Amino acid sequence: MDELVVRISHCVENGKINKASPYPNAMKGMEGADELTKQALDAAIGPDAILQACNDGMQRIGERFSRNEVFVPELLMAAKAMHAVMAHLEPFFKSGTVKVKGKFVLGTVAGDLHDIGKNLVRMVVEGNGWEVIDLGVDVKSTKFLDAIKNTPGCIVGLSALLTTTMVNMSKTVQEIKIQFPATKVIVGGAPLTMDAALKMGADGYSHDPQGAVTFLDKISAA
Amino acid sequence: MEIVIPQVEREKDTFEVKINFRDLTVNKNDIELALGYTEGAIPVHFEEMVDDVLSQLPSHCEIQAGYRLLDVNKSDDRNDGLFVGDKFFKLHKIVTSQLRKSEKAALFISTIGPAMETWAKTLSTEGDIALSYLVDIVASVTEEQTTDVLQDHIEKQMQMRGLKITNRYSPGYCDWSVSEQHLLFSFFPVNFCGIVLTDSALMVPIKSVSGIIGVGTEVKKVNYTCDTCGMKDCTYRAYRRGKTKRTN
Known part of the structure; x- marks a missing residue:
């Protein structure tokens, strides 16, 4: 090299x-x-x-x-x-000499203003060749649904820090899966585990930004 | 010399507590621990940045704090929370058990104002993400310490009445739903301490803390039960860990 x-x-x-x-x-x-x-x-x-x-x-x-x-x-x-x-x-x-790998819609779920984890994921994912549509913090389900509608083929990432906002995260995942069943969703944040992620219907979970990249690259290669 | 913090009764049993920045002792070790480093292990570069943030901290704090004392009404047939005044707070069993023997509850709120978050946002927009993060962490630690001072003040006030207090608990932590902020804030005058709630029950300014402290003759403070909570990266856990290390 x-x-x-x-x-x-x-x-x-x-x-x-x-x-x-x-x-x-x-x-x-x-x-x-x-x-x-x-x-x-x-x-x-x-x-x-x-x-x-x-x-x-x-x-x-x-x-x-x-x-x-x-x-x-x-x-x-x-x-x-x-x-x-x-x-x-x-x-x-x-x-177009270097192609973006895909589009990633990202946000911290409703009821949660924590953005450090989300921002880290955004930066690392962007650095790995993905286009990130960052919806910000305290994002309601409807905003995620609108973004998915406007970004065909995107993958969605949901972040939360508060244990209590996992309820909102779960609701958002379910609403996404009802309206856009083919859309892949990854969740992350301090209170989560893979088990909790799967229970709420998400396709993936990561406890760090690099794990999100691995997940995205895997989906994109499939 | 013991610090005596003045308070003003704004409405019946609703007090504004005049905490001054000088009443706080923001400790660099607490900040290092909140960042994840063991004591003294923070890289020099970040230590210098923290020093710089700390030097500008006093001019970025507009502390406001207050509390309201209410009767706790026991209900024998409910163990999923408790009645404070005429309203029922739905609490996790750990919190409920700590508050069960309370005769009164002090609902409290405190803030260091919006200046630190504005500073952090500006830095982030300008691309200085590491400094922005450090400002945010220093702000969080400062706000927790403001709440420590408020809690100590409430404890002294209650001691004068021959009463003791419990630990403090906040919506959003220990499985207490953040949506109950609306209920908690309904006990305060509008815009009390300059804090307002968003539709999704988040406080503005962001660097604010609200919560409940049990008061009574039979209550006591206990070690926090952070180990039973799944929130391993909780800011409060890191802050408590720092405090425990410093006081041990």
Whole structure:
């Protein structure tokens, strides 16, 4: 693998955005995801290879997050470094050289204003080549249904933090499944388990952003 | 010297408590623990960011707090909650059992105002997502500590009447439905403490806490039963964990 690609992946994993960024301490003064991506494109490295480097970096930080070796701030810095890469890849998505894998409608369910988990999922999923339609927080079922209607073929992600809003999540899943039975739904959030997700009729569950990517990629490959 | 916080009786048994930012002791360790790090393990970069947020915290807090004292009416044939005043609160059995011996209940609300959430939103919009997150966590810890101060104040007020208090419990936690916020807020004057509810029962400003504290001669505070709850990543659990570590 090209050395530049390896370095981009390393920058994404460690949240090194650009040379000016003081984070992380150990990489102070070094080139970051921004400069290296530009160099890689100038060196005729394909956008697909760079996108894959991004995915690999995000996957590694996601795994470290799952093992409680790093926490949300590190994950957010990684997502920010990934966005620095994505800014360079944007023209390739627009021209169709790099195709988006699909559309993902995402929101925190009604009765819940927590958005950190949802935002993390959004950033990681976007960085893995998906278009995300973010409906925000405290989203009623009707808003999800409208978004599905307007986004044919989309996959839906529901987030919740409060135990008590799982009731609203369950209701939303059921309403989606009644009106759009073919639409795949993944749920996530602190109070959930795979068992609870399946009971409410969801197709998938993930306790971290990387798991959401794995689910989406699996559906898209099927 | 013991801090004495003034209170004003706005309506019968409804008090505004004048908590000042100086009454709080926002502890950096609490914030590190709420972020997930063990004590001293936060990376230097984030520690500096937390320091910066803490330095700006006083100018971003507009604390308001208050409570209302009501009679608790026992109903022998119901064990799924309790009557406070003339209204029935449907509570999880863990909470009900803690409050069962209460003669009165203090329904409370507190907020640090909207400035911290506005700051966090602005940072997020500008793309500074990590700092935005840290501002949000500092705000949550500050609001919990505001509620700690309010709870201590209520405890002292009740001690003067020869009464004790229970732990505090909030809608949205411990399986108490967040929709019961509407019931809880119906006991307060409109816009009390500058807090309003959305249709889906969420408080605005977001950094607000509401809840219930049992009061009586036979009640007591107990260790929180977080271990029996499925919400492993609950902010409150992280906050309690920090407090327990600090006081041990």
